Amino acid sequence: MPELRKDPIVQRWVIIAAERGQRPSDFRVEASTVEINPKACPLCPNNEERTPPEVFAIRLDGSKPNTPGWLVRVVPNKFPALRLDSDLNRRGMGLFDMMNGIGAHEVVIETPEHNDDWDTMPVEQLQRVFQAFQARLNALKEDTRFRYSLVFRNYGVQAGASLSHPHSQIIALPIVPQLPKEKLTSARQYYLDKERCIFCDLIFQERELQKRVVMESKHIIVLSPFAARFPYELHFFPTRHNHDFAQENEDVLRDLAIVMKRVLTAVKRLLGQPAYNFVLHTAPNPVPRPGRPDYWGTLPYDYHWHWEFIPRLTRVAGFEWGTGFYINPVAPEAAAEVLREALRASPDEVR
Numbered sequence: 001m002p003e004l005r006k007d008p009i010v011q012r013w014v015i016i017a018a019e020r021g022q023r024p025s026d027f028r029v030e031a032s033t034v035e036i037n038p039k040a041c042p043l044c045p046n047n048e049e050r051t052p053p054e055v056f057a058i059r060l061d062g063s064k065p066n067t068p069g070w071l072v073r074v075v076p077n078k079f080p081a082l083r084l085d086s087d088l089n090r091r092g093m094g095l096f097d098m099m100n101g102i103g104a105h106e107v108v109i110e111t112p113e114h115n116d117d118w119d120t121m122p123v124e125q126l127q128r129v130f131q132a133f134q135a136r137l138n139a140l141k142e143d144t145r146f147r148y149s150l151v152f153r154n155y156g157v158q159a160g161a162s163l164s165h166p167h168s169q170i171i172a173l174p175i176v177p178q179l180p181k182e183k184l185t186s187a188r189q190y191y192l193d194k195e196r197c198i199f200c201d202l203i204f205q206e207r208e209l210q211k212r213v214v215m216e217s218k219h220i221i222v223l224s225p226f227a228a229r230f231p232y233e234l235h236f237f238p239t240r241h242n243h244d245f246a247q248e249n250e251d252v253l254r255d256l257a258i259v260m261k262r263v264l265t266a267v268k269r270l271l272g273q274p275a276y277n278f279v280l281h282t283a284p285n286p287v288p289r290p291g292r293p294d295y296w297g298t299l300p301y302d303y304h305w306h307w308e309f310i311p312r313l314t315r316v317a318g319f320e321w322g323t324g325f326y327i328n329p330v331a332p333e334a335a336a337e338v339l340r341e342a343l344r345a346s347p348d349e350v351r
């Protein structure tokens with residue numbers, strides 16, 4: 001019997017239709033990136049002049065900006081979805097709200113190694129990537145026009161990646177977008193009702209049940225969400241409450257790097273080379289904007305940062321567009337079980 005499930009945080013319904021009986025091997029994908037010759041890759045070392053000048057980099061001692069010697073490099077997107085150089089100019093025409101398309105759109109070039117991915121790069125390197133996210137998130141908060149910064153990673157053509165060199169993107173927006181807003185509003189309301197964080201409560205409950213816990217380390221817990229929209233969707237939470245990824249400490253980031261590498265290795269063992277997205281959910285910009293001095297006082301207590309991992313194995317079709325519902329052919333409990341098995345089969349040692 002298919003089951004309708006409601007996400008406890010965003011109140012979104014999904015259909016878990018596991019009786020279609022699909023096994024991990026039914027979703028296996030052998031390749032999802034288009035190969036580009038590293039010489040032609042604009043993100044590879046020695047091609048620095050092919051990107052706009054860097055806004056941040058972690059470099060080897062003595063190397064100069066916009067030359068090789070970088071370990072992580074952040075540059076503005078050459079084809080930005082939004083632009084920096086304007087004011088908001090909020091306006092309306094009847095029912096239609098508009099504002100200028102201001103925003104920052106940056107590319108985080110995660111490593112000089114063209115063929116790496118998060119499972120293959122060393123732990124220290126993935127940690128540097130997280131440090132770059134933190135540095136840029138903190139810098140973008142200084143601009144009070146921005147309300148929310150989204151960090152995301154598209155891997156593979158089906159996930160929207162147009163370059164195969166390992167990279168993530170950061171988009172700073174003048175509004176809090178719909179999905180983060182639903183999470184934030186729900187978390188705030190829960191806190192106002194109970195004076196507890198909904199995510200901390202969720203982690204506590206999932207730990208008791210153990211049905212959807214994929215793995216837990218000292219600082220990180222990985223859950224297969226109760227109302228997962230997609231097969232093998234996973235959420236990574238810090239076990240100690242923290243609303244803001246940009247303020248997280250090094251121990252937690254290191255542990256997150258280790259856990260993400262292990263889990264991604266297990267996913268690839270199970271599913272081959274699927275395209276995927278990683279999306280960070282973290283605190284919006286808390287700096288008060290003129291005219292909104294009371295903005296979100298309980299935020300440090302009510303929100304809890306997390307990463308969502310979505311392998312792109314199914315297509316969003318008419319039913320999803322028409323309803324906002326998702327049909328997931330793999331029960332989250334079954335996904336957690338096979339991933340736990342795949343983790344047991346993977347070596348514990350990670351570099």
Ligand SMILES: [Zn+2]
Binds near residue numbers: 114
């Ligand atoms: Zn490259």
Ligand SMILES: [Zn+2]
Binds near residue numbers: 200242
């Ligand atoms: Zn919490």
